[in-house]
Amino acid sequence: DVKVTQSSRYLVKRTGEKVFLECVQDMDHENMFWYRQDPGLGLRLIYFSYDVKMKEKGDIPEGYSVSREKKERFSLILESASTNQTSMYLCASSLRGSGRGEQYFGPGTRLTVT
Amino acid sequence: AQSVTQLGSHVSVSEGALVLLRCNYSSSVPPYLFWYVQYPNQGLQLLLKYTTGATLVKGINGFEAEFKKSETSFHLTKPSAHMSDAAEYFCAVIKYSSASKIIFGSGTRLSIRP
Numbered sequence: 576d577v578k579v580t581q582s583s584r585y586l587v588k589r590t591g592e593k594v595f596l597e598c599v600q601d602m603d604h605e606n607m608f609w610y611r612q613d614p615g616l617g618l619r620l621i622y623f624s625y626d627v628k629m630k631e632k633g634d635i636p637e638g639y640s641v642s643r644e645k646k647e648r649f650s651l652i653l654e655s656a657s658t659n660q661t662s663m664y665l666c667a668s669s670l671r672g673s674g675r676g677e678q679y680f681g682p683g684t685r686l687t688v689t
Numbered sequence: 690a691q692s693v694t695q696l697g698s699h700v701s702v703s704e705g706a707l708v709l710l711r712c713n714y715s716s717s718v719p720p721y722l723f724w725y726v727q728y729p730n731q732g733l734q735l736l737l738k739y740t741t742g743a744t745l746v747k748g749i750n751g752f753e754a755e756f757k758k759s760e761t762s763f764h765l766t767k768p769s770a771h772m773s774d775a776a777e778y779f780c781a782v783i784k785y786s787s788a789s790k791i792i793f794g795s796g797t798r799l800s801i802r803p
Contacts, residue, residue, distance in 0.1 A: 579732070584730075608790075617779060633790075667732075677735055677738060678735075680732030683731070
């Protein structure tokens, strides 16, 4: 079974702090994704990586950056956390071109910025 | 551009009743369509997908969906609801300009009444 793990299930940070969310997958997937999930808005793509050191902006990249130094690990960085970044963050991975897009998700990190 | 509309943010049915969750898509080319399910405090998992071939697709836990090109719909059904079906359900379509990306609908929360 594909396993996608996220470093924290719940996180509370203060406004202005630098926040790191880590995601690790164990199935050698090329693609990795970061989404945020808000009630009534579904999932919105923040960033996408299709290979080590490669990244592509999603629909809402402002205020976020990412890092992919190793194939299995994809980090989301909030440079200076703000209260409007309070949300559920979901990481996902997929094989390039396989199954036309089927993604495997981690359990999510619920981030609260106070 | 591809997009997905889920009709009804919240659906409530009695245990044993028919489940019908509605999804309409827009796509300029034949779409690849997905239904994902999110149980409380978990990430998303794939319920079923339509790529090509048979338009009636069967998924896990007794769910199925039918691709209707003429109606641009991909509604999810289950003949008899079970309490364990309570979850949030997301319809999604592949983003054809980038085959690895998925566009998610806003989600439908399914509640089951005893």
